[in-house]
Amino acid sequence: MEYIIVGIIALIISVLGAFYLTAFNREKLNFLHSYIFESILNKWDKKLNSMAEDEWVIMDYDSFLRVLNPLERALVKRLYSINPAELGFTGPFYSKEKPGRLVKLDSVEFKTSGKPRSSGVQYCPAHSYEDFKQMAEDYFNETGRKIFIDSGYRSPGRQAYVFIRSLVRNNGYSLNKTAKWVAMPGFSEHGSPVNNAVDIANEEGINGFSDDQVPEDFEKTPEYDWLRKNAINYNFYLSYPRDNEHGVGYEPWHWHWEKKGGEA
Numbered sequence: 001m002e003y004i005i006v007g008i009i010a011l012i013i014s015v016l017g018a019f020y021l022t023a024f025n026r027e028k029l030n031f032l033h034s035y036i037f038e039s040i041l042n043k044w045d046k047k048l049n050s051m052a053e054d055e056w057v058i059m060d061y062d063s064f065l066r067v068l069n070p071l072e073r074a075l076v077k078r079l080y081s082i083n084p085a086e087l088g089f090t091g092p093f094y095s096k097e098k099p100g101r102l103v104k105l106d107s108v109e110f111k112t113s114g115k116p117r118s119s120g121v122q123y124c125p126a127h128s129y130e131d132f133k134q135m136a137e138d139y140f141n142e143t144g145r146k147i148f149i150d151s152g153y154r155s156p157g158r159q160a161y162v163f164i165r166s167l168v169r170n171n172g173y174s175l176n177k178t179a180k181w182v183a184m185p186g187f188s189e190h191g192s193p194v195n196n197a198v199d200i201a202n203e204e205g206i207n208g209f210s211d212d213q214v215p216e217d218f219e220k221t222p223e224y225d226w227l228r229k230n231a232i233n234y235n236f237y238l239s240y241p242r243d244n245e246h247g248v249g250y251e252p253w254h255w256h257w258e259k260k261g262g263e264a
């Protein structure tokens, strides 16, 4: 009798082991991979709930991994060793490194078509924030209107969490689908420590993506028009114009900082 029980247990372990070790089914993860990612998400949710939001948005990648057990950690590492290009994502890799000094920005309260919305606390690497601040000041002096950072620096650790949350909650455990909407850690321009991106909103809260907005809503603003002509003077560049080479959708609100050579 014991032999049978031991045999059954051994069989179950080897079957589970095989389901664990097998390659990811990118259309839909197998039941064991799905189960483990769900429990990873639950652990992270619990951890994040115990932290202030302004801490967790900048949590680094290694701190995220430390919350997990070795089996979970190995699975996350396997996930993020996939080249997202194989999942149809064609953007470049930026970095998983930590940025230098981050400036913490208070949440901005918007009222977009009468509906309140807040940006939440945001961060921006100090060097690019200096330029943004100058740009916003000059724009205000010229027009009496304001621009804001609606979304700033996002750490690769947070990106790792957001990807798995979207995989589990929004995309039915399909890696292919998830990768269309969420960048993997290190592949978001918002996580680049030097050439970081910011999403810009105007004082009415128009950014082209919140609530029911479409990109053209931001394209039509005087802010976009001004940025197209002037952002370059502050080292900000539009990353994803229409039909861009990265295969990313049109994002008129998304500008990255970059110091182009040739200046003294």
Ligand SMILES: [Zn+2]
Residues within 6 Å of the ligand: 151, 190, 197, 198, 199, 253, 254, 255
């Ligand atoms: Zn963006």
